[in-house]
Amino acid sequence: MNAPLSDEAIREQIFAIVARQSGVDPAALRPEATLKDLGVASLDAIELIFDLEEHFDITFPDDRADFDTDTMQQLVDAVHSALAARPDGTEAAA
Amino acid sequence: MNPARRRIAITGMGAISAYGEGAGPLWRGMRDGVSAIRPLRHPFASQVRVKVAAQVPEGADAAKQLPESVLSLLDRSSRFALLAAGEAIAQAGLDFAADGLAGRTAVVIGTGVGGEGTHDEQARRLYAENATRLHPLTIVRMMPNAPAAQISMAHGLRGPAFGVVGACASSNHALAQAALLIRAGMADVAIAGGTESCLSFSSLRAWEAMRVLSDDTCRPFSRNRRGLVLGEGAGVFVLEAMEHAQARGAAPLAELAGVGMSADAGDIAAPDPAGASAAMTQAMADAGLAAGEIDYVNAHGTGTRANDRSETQAIHRAFGTHARRLLVSSTKSMHGHALGASGALELVAVLGALVEGVVPPTLNLDEADPECDLDYVPDIARECAVRAALSNSFAFGGLNAVLALKRA
Numbered sequence: 001m002n003a004p005l006s007d008e009a010i011r012e013q014i015f016a017i018v019a020r021q022s023g024v025d026p027a028a029l030r031p032e033a034t035l036k037d038l039g040v041a042s043l044d045a046i047e048l049i050f051d052l053e054e055h056f057d058i059t060f061p062d063d064r065a066d067f068d069t070d071t072m073q074q075l076v077d078a079v080h081s082a083l084a085a086r087p088d089g090t091e092a093a094a
Numbered sequence: 095m096n097p098a099r100r101r102i103a104i105t106g107m108g109a110i111s112a113y114g115e116g117a118g119p120l121w122r123g124m125r126d127g128v129s130a131i132r133p134l135r136h137p138f139a140s141q142v143r144v145k146v147a148a149q150v151p152e153g154a155d156a157a158k159q160l161p162e163s164v165l166s167l168l169d170r171s172s173r174f175a176l177l178a179a180g181e182a183i184a185q186a187g188l189d190f191a192a193d194g195l196a197g198r199t200a201v202v203i204g205t206g207v208g209g210e211g212t213h214d215e216q217a218r219r220l221y222a223e224n225a226t227r228l229h230p231l232t233i234v235r236m237m238p239n240a241p242a243a244q245i246s247m248a249h250g251l252r253g254p255a256f257g258v259v260g261a262c263a264s265s266n267h268a269l270a271q272a273a274l275l276i277r278a279g280m281a282d283v284a285i286a287g288g289t290e291s292c293l294s295f296s297s298l299r300a301w302e303a304m305r306v307l308s309d310d311t312c313r314p315f316s317r318n319r320r321g322l323v324l325g326e327g328a329g330v331f332v333l334e335a336m337e338h339a340q341a342r343g344a345a346p347l348a349e350l351a352g353v354g355m356s357a358d359a360g361d362i363a364a365p366d367p368a369g370a371s372a373a374m375t376q377a378m379a380d381a382g383l384a385a386g387e388i389d390y391v392n393a394h395g396t397g398t399r400a401n402d403r404s405e406t407q408a409i410h411r412a413f414g415t416h417a418r419r420l421l422v423s424s425t426k427s428m429h430g431h432a433l434g435a436s437g438a439l440e441l442v443a444v445l446g447a448l449v450e451g452v453v454p455p456t457l458n459l460d461e462a463d464p465e466c467d468l469d470y471v472p473d474i475a476r477e478c479a480v481r482a483a484l485s486n487s488f489a490f491g492g493l494n495a496v497l498a499l500k501r502a
Contacts (some may be wrong), residue, residue, distance in 0.1 A: 032135040046305050055110075062143050062302075062309060 010083075011076055016071065017055060021048045031073040041068045050067075058082035103275045103339040103346035103502065104334035107189075108181025109442050110156070110174045111429050112148035112325055116181060120327075120429065121441060121446040124454035125475050129428045131311055131323050134421045138295045143237035144307050147293060147326030148430025150174070159261035162319060167231060169209035174328035174435075175241035175289035176248055186332035186344065188283065190249060198280035201255040201270040203330070204264030208257070208436030214294035241289050245330070253281045262394070264288050265329065265437030266495035270353035272333050276378045287438035289328035292363070296305030298324075304363075306398050312431070314395035314424035314456050315470045317463035322396040325430025328439025342412045346502040348448045351482070352381025358492025365401055365488055369441065370394075370408035371492035378412075381498035382483050386415045388420065388498075390453050390483040392440045393470075396422020396431055403465045405486065410468075421478055423471040427457035437487040441497065444483045448501045451479045463475055 005013075019044040022038040029038070035045050045067040052075070060082055062074060070078070112130030123130055133139075134147045157165055159180075168176070179313035190196040212235040219225040234240060239257035246255040254275055261269035265288025272286030301307050301324060308321035331372035339346055354377030378385060394405055402424075410417045432439050440486040447453050452475050459472040466485045485497045 042361055043304075049305070050303060062305070067305075086461075 010079060014052065014076055014079060015056065015072070017051050017073070018048065019052065029072055032071050034069050034071050036068040052079060058084060058086055098133045100277050100279070102276055102350040103244050103334045103336045103337050103344070103395050104331050104343045105334045105346055105443065106182035106184070106186030106351055107329070107347060107442060107445060108178035108328040109327065109439060110150055110186070111152060111327035111427070111432070111439055112150060113150050114154040115177060117329070117442050119430055119440050124425045124428050125445050125446060125450070125452055127428070127455045127457055127474060129311070129457055130176055131379045131428070131430055136293065136295070136298070138298070143296045143302050143309065144298055144324070145309055146323055148191070148323060148432070149293065150326055153248065161502060164244070164248070167234060169212040170236040171205060171209055171211070171238060171289045171328070172235070172241045172244045174291060175203055175330060176244055176452045178287060178289070178328040178330035179245045179248070179285055182330045182332050183285065186305065186330065190251060195283065196250050198282040199251045200215065200253040200272060200275050201242045201282040202268045202275070202284060202286045202452050203250055203256060204258040204260060204268030204437070205241060205243040205435050206261050206264050207292045209240060210292035210294050210297055212236040217296070219234035236475050238393040240253040245285055250287065258494060259434070260433035260435050260493050261489035261491060262431070262436055263489035263493050263495040265441070266487040267355065267486065269437065269441070269497060270355060270495055271349065272355055276333060276335050281334045283443050284333040284353045285330060286333055287328065287330035288435040290433045290435040291326045292433065293324060293326060297438065306472050308397060311458055312397040312427045313458040314427050314465060315406070315458065315466040316459045317461040319397045319399065319402060322426070322431045325432040325436070327429070327432045327439055329435060329436050329442055330440065331333065331438070334399030347445045348502050349500040350497060351383065351500040352379070352498035354378070354380060354498070356494045358494070360492055362492070363490050365404040366492060367407035368485070369406045369492055370488055370494050371407060371411035373496040374408065374412035377484060377496040377498040381482070381500065383498055385416045385502070388413070388482050388484055389478055389480045390444070390447050391420055391422045392483065392485045393424045394486045394488045395456065397426065397428055398422070401488065405464045405488070410472070417468060420468065421471050421476060422468045423456045424452055425435050425454050426472045437485060437497070439494070440485050444499050446489050447480045448499060449482060451477060453478050453480065476488050485494055
């Protein structure tokens with residue numbers, strides 16, 4: 001994960017991870033769809049968040065409870081801000 | 095309810111909790127609305143995101159009160175259970191040596207995970223320190239039936255003895271099994287309750303990953319609730335066939351009148367109000383109590399978004415219009431969520447309410463939530479001559495266990 005990723009690559013990877021978890025064809029994923037819409041709720045949503053954290057080596061802030069209502073676009077934004085908060089990986093332990 | 099069925103008296107209680115040793119300090123803390131949630135005390139505290147917990151204070155040192163000969167056999171969870179059992183048995187004033195009572199006394203102790211501290215410590219030796227041998231007592235310390243076994247050994251109790259696992263409903267499941275053993279005539283007395291001590295580094299990390307922990311405090315039923323606060327401790331009770339208690343002139347604290355158990359058979363974590371209300375309804379039916387006779391419900395009330403909303407719906411479903419007249423409180427806002435021990439700590443709250451006519455409050459209910467629309471007894475205890483009460487426990491896995499208690 002050392003080489004900087006293009007926005008497009010990040011987006012594609014997130015969509016691929018969500019597609020795997022939800023069983024929905026990546027081509028059919030809309031930015032405005034929520035995880036709940038995609039049938040990813042409760043612990044499945046928490047597991048998806050874990051998959052994203054592991055994949056991008058990031059840590060999402062702990063102050064949000066309902067990932068189920070996140071849209072695809074919000075997830076992409078959240079990954080971007082978590083990547084930005086991780087200049088050298090030290091944020092992960094904070 | 096079968097009128098010929100044996101009734102169950104509770105004739106002793108003991109506890110160790112974030113308030114220290116004793117059911118008395120736990121009850122008075124809850125009644126007085128004093129929170130025992132503190133900054134997390136842990137060697138890895140600076141590394142984990144969780145900042146608070148309701149831990150048994152360092153001063154409450156079980157090692158000082160238990161014989162040295164058994165200490166090396168005991169995980170922290172068994173130490174807690176032994177201390178609480180000793181207190182309950184002393185209060186009940188039973189003589190197990192008389193009339194073969196030891197052989198007619200059961201021990202049923204619930205725990206969520208058993209000897210987690212032992213497991214974590216030995217795993218650390220193995221994986222972090224590359225140790226080639228583990229402590230020879232690792233197995234007997236960590237097995238989830240150890241607390242029940244240790245109590246049976248300490249008091250020479252030879253009736254049915256076993257552990258019960260039901261995650262956060264373990265205590266209530268254990269108390270229900272114990273009551274059913276007495277009803278079935280398999281025992282006259284049962285030492286029953288639950289114990290938990292699982293605030294290891296790995297367990298804290300695992301809870302963190304599930305994203306259900308609050309970072310500051312526990313706010314059951316409040317709109318700004320952010321999750322649960324982990325706790326630890328043990329509560330152990332003496333259950334006794336009513337005729338046995340009466341024959342020896344023992345004064346019951348209350349009657350364990352009914353039990354209700356159900357499974358959601360749905361999601362592994364997300365609660366279903368239908369399952370919870372089924373358990374409440376069954377507990378009342380088993381006790382022969384109408385909804386209108388219940389004055390108090392000690393809620394599961396974890397302070398997570400999902401539980402508190404779902405439990406409120408379940409109470410509406412089980413109680414109908416009487417729901418609005420009930421006093422409902424979550425004492426987890428004070429003693430934290432002691433997981434497999436939580437139902438036992440909360441039974442102390444219910445017994446206190448029945449005996450003293452005071453319902454302990456829910457703390458930190460600082461923002462009304464339209465989805466949580468019952469009387470949760472905010473901040474300050476309420477005087478109420480409680481005739482009967484329910485104690486709710488709902489576990490991950492969708493496993494529900496509810497106790498119905500009546501004033502003695």
